[in-house]
Amino acid sequence: MSDHAADAATSDHAVDIDKHVRIYITVFIALMVLTIVTVAVSRFHLPVPIAVTVALIVAIIKGSLVACYFMHLISEKKLIYAVLAVTAFFFAALMALPSFTVSDGYWIH
Amino acid sequence: MDIPYTVVARRDTGLTNGKIGIWLFLASEVMLFGALFASYILIRTGAPTWPRGDTILDVPLATLNTIVLISSSVTMVMAWASLMRHRFGTFRIYMGATILLGLVFLVVKYFEYSHHFRLGELPSHNNFLAIYFTLTGLHGLHVIGGMAVNAYFWGPGAKLWKTNPVWFTNRVEHSGLFWHFVDLVWIFLFPTLYLL
Numbered sequence: 001m002s003d004h005a006a007d008a009a010t011s012d013h014a015v016d017i018d019k020h021v022r023i024y025i026t027v028f029i030a031l032m033v034l035t036i037v038t039v040a041v042s043r044f045h046l047p048v049p050i051a052v053t054v055a056l057i058v059a060i061i062k063g064s065l066v067a068c069y070f071m072h073l074i075s076e077k078k079l080i081y082a083v084l085a086v087t088a089f090f091f092a093a094l095m096a097l098p099s100f101t102v103s104d105g106y107w108i109h
Numbered sequence: 110m111d112i113p114y115t116v117v118a119r120r121d122t123g124l125t126n127g128k129i130g131i132w133l134f135l136a137s138e139v140m141l142f143g144a145l146f147a148s149y150i151l152i153r154t155g156a157p158t159w160p161r162g163d164t165i166l167d168v169p170l171a172t173l174n175t176i177v178l179i180s181s182s183v184t185m186v187m188a189w190a191s192l193m194r195h196r197f198g199t200f201r202i203y204m205g206a207t208i209l210l211g212l213v214f215l216v217v218k219y220f221e222y223s224h225h226f227r228l229g230e231l232p233s234h235n236n237f238l239a240i241y242f243t244l245t246g247l248h249g250l251h252v253i254g255g256m257a258v259n260a261y262f263w264g265p266g267a268k269l270w271k272t273n274p275v276w277f278t279n280r281v282e283h284s285g286l287f288w289h290f291v292d293l294v295w296i297f298l299f300p301t302l303y304l305l
Contacts (some may be wrong), residue, residue, distance in 0.1 A: 017194055027183075035172065035179065048305070056300070058300070059296055066292055067293065070285075071286055079122050084132070087140070094143045094146075098150040098154060
């Protein structure tokens, strides 16, 4: 394997790595702040539907930060996005399954 | 015979085989945890009453574990960034910190579990505890698995750095993707189990 070929494999990530490191630190601070927000909001003892909504929104923001920056999804190849799109579809279907129990009988008649 | 496309990306996928492999594995992991989350929703919405997590579980300890796991994600990505900068010594420090933080997470979890066991709060006690132990237990197994792989790259697996540094850097990146996924799962487990 030539050095040129080896360098090519990681050239995307090698570009401006110092800038990436600064982003990692910023994301880390954001995640810490959002963790405090999550715990602080839970102290208000909001009604369950509102509490669930707020907690999930904050968790989705935190999860997106981890996925986009630490897992480099913000600049990934199309095939990875395609794999994740299929995964997201089936994950959404899985999350929707419990809602069928709300309409018991509807699916039988 | 060498394993193909460990360093150079395949022309058709634009990715190394390891990269596409780890993402396909993570896709299966999403479905594994997704099935358990769906079960949790089903059982919780079907129950006449459900306890708030903070009345049974230790929120301060779980908050500490959240901070520990997020910190370990940062040290993991910094370990990879160190290799990208060709600083192997710094990589060792960050990777070592990642493994230690994983260990701290498990020790805190041990204290949480042993507290519940002392009170007789076993998984068979009620549905809440059954779900709590199943989800956090499976997550804990993932932490142990991630630590084992990271320890390998910190120790004996690091020999690859001398012969093929790009391949080693890619392997650490893939290990990191798994570790970040473990962090991501906890980010959702923490509010849904402990705070709601």
